[in-house]
Amino acid sequence: MIDRLVVLGATGDLSARYLLPALAALRAAGQLDDRFQLTGASREEWSSERFREWIGARLDLHGGPYPADAREAIAARARYVRADVTSSADVAEAIAGDGPVAVYLALPPGLFPRVVTALHEAGLPAGSRIVLEKPFGEDLAGAQELNRLLADLVPEQAVFRVDHFLAMTTVQNVLGSRLANRALEPIWNSTHIAEIEIVWDETLALEGRAGYYDHVGALKDMVQNHLLQLLCLVAMEPPITLGERDLRDRKVDVLRSVRPLTEQDVVRRTRRARYLPGRVGDHDIPAYVDEDGVSPERRTETFAEVELELDSWRWSGTRFRLRSGKALEADRKEVAVRFRPVPHLPFGHSGEAQPNVLRFGLEPEGLTLDLTAIGAHAHELAPLSLTARMDPTGLPAYGRLLLDVLTGDPALSIRGDEAEEAWRVLEPVLSAWEKDLVPLEEYPAGSQGPPRR
Incomplete structure (x- = not known):
């Protein structure tokens, strides 16, 4: 050590x-x-x-x-x-x-x-x-160059590209819930799952971070930086072990399976926006462009959403929606797994079945399963939610990561090829946004974000 x-x-x-x-x-x-x-x-x-x-x-x-x-x-x-x-x-x-x-x-x-x-x-x-x-580099070319520099300095196993999201209790429990429960893994595929939404919406605005944030924006800061890691854990094939090689190999497989986005795909499947003046809770929030340290000409987004598809046997036909925004009405930080509806309801006109949704709460950490059950009257359908809170681990996320660094366990760090593949996924989005092919929308601080198209 x-x-x-x-x-x-x-x-x-x-x-x-x-x-x-x-x-x-x-x-x-x-x-x-x-x-x-x-x-x-x-x-x-x-x-x-x-x-x-x-x-x-x-x-x-x-x-x-x-x-x-x-x-x-x-x-x-x-x-x-x-x-x-x-x-x-x-x-x-x-x-x-x-x-x-x-x-x-x-x-x-x-x-x-x-x-x-x-x-x-x-x-x-x-x-x-x-x-x-993270973010590791500022684009694909930058990540490749940085990998070359690091390779000349230390062996790959001595490089820790850390992401504290991977050490969160609930993020770890995504794997535990999938791989240790027969009730879930057999239905963890596109036959049963219509959409997986990975969301990090927060009420926090810029909070004095213009020096960093105005140069990266929501897409690089959250989607590329963290949410793609959650995508890997949600969509990966079961690894042989949770050792660094097996776990990282399966994560790279997910990124390699992401269907490349054309410019038309980016226009149809991505959104970007920044907040206007508004009120979040008890606080008045100025427009993003009026925050100290912001350069309006950079056109930095504070809201980003990307819809992806995976070309794999397990996931063909399932949508993956990655979204993050600042200065929103409420904090919503979760992985929401939305199951397809049942093929037939024998209950006549006595209500509609709510879609089954399994939610992994990231902050606060917890687990919720939204179901449909029989209500107060026979044959009457009613929603039912089952909720569990995660017991906190002995170490905070950064404590777990630092311990791995000091003891030399790279399993929860990002391998060089994985860092490059993550940039490959989003390069078309960065390029199309730079060309202004996707409009920079606006939303009032304290709202639910830009309206759906």
Whole structure:
């Protein structure tokens, strides 16, 4: 197990909200001992003492239920290096020490090639690992070039292209529900399933993230970055094991089976929009183009929807709808599996059968099955919902991912060819949107999004 973690871009929101609480969780669970050392590197003119104070303050704010001694232990041995993360000399100072190191690039994707080059020039100790937050590259060509740079630096198994969605309890339970229950797997195909909808709708607006979000938008930030991963787990063939090779091979198969989109397909099967002024809950939200740091000429979307089809024996004839939007009326974060109607109802005119829908709630985590049952009167149909909440795991999603990095288990990280295939799926959408073949619609903040066509 590696006991040194270097975070490049350590003073950002990712570290404060996710990485530091994850480390505190690992310490509280007994997964990190006194040998573990955190090194932060960023542009701020800070001392190590100032960095430790910042860690303590951030953990007081975001550390959740983890005990004070676990939070204090993370800060106690932390050190800080003021660094230009694209400078090989500065990076060499940050990674200096005995033994292998895990280097976490908590940075904008546009910096990845230059930082990886700096790491190569600085010289990583044998056995070191590289961690990159998705999106991996900014397009297919960028992902391919970044893969080439990484291949020159470390073996593929030492590259962790992480996506915290894959470590969520409910996301993991998608596989558990499918593969461990005879009631589901035999009907997990296009004969019985009409549509699978993968949704991440949120009431949150930009929340000060213009520096990142305005350069990527909803399609890259959520659909390419996270929702395609959920598609892989929902649609993959049962793997022989959940080991890294078997699991990743089956995920790549799904992406390779996605039917390529023509320009006409993109026009008919995709939507994009951005929010206008409105009210979400008790908050007035300005138009996206009026948010601080936004450049209206970029025409960045805050809502994206893509409909895909898979050319495979299991899924031919099933629609897969991937959707994400910001500043919407309500949070809706789920995978909804919509089954086809039964072929015949022997109940006359005593009501309609509701479509059976199996919902994997992502946030909050849970499971709901919408059914039709007999109502208060004989032969009268009525809806019935069965709901279960998931027990939280001992580690948060980022805690699970960091533990995998430090112990060297890449099963939940993204393999290089998978990252490229994900960009291949969406390249036609990016191209058509850039040509303005799909109109940029608008919707009031606090609404349900752009109206259906």
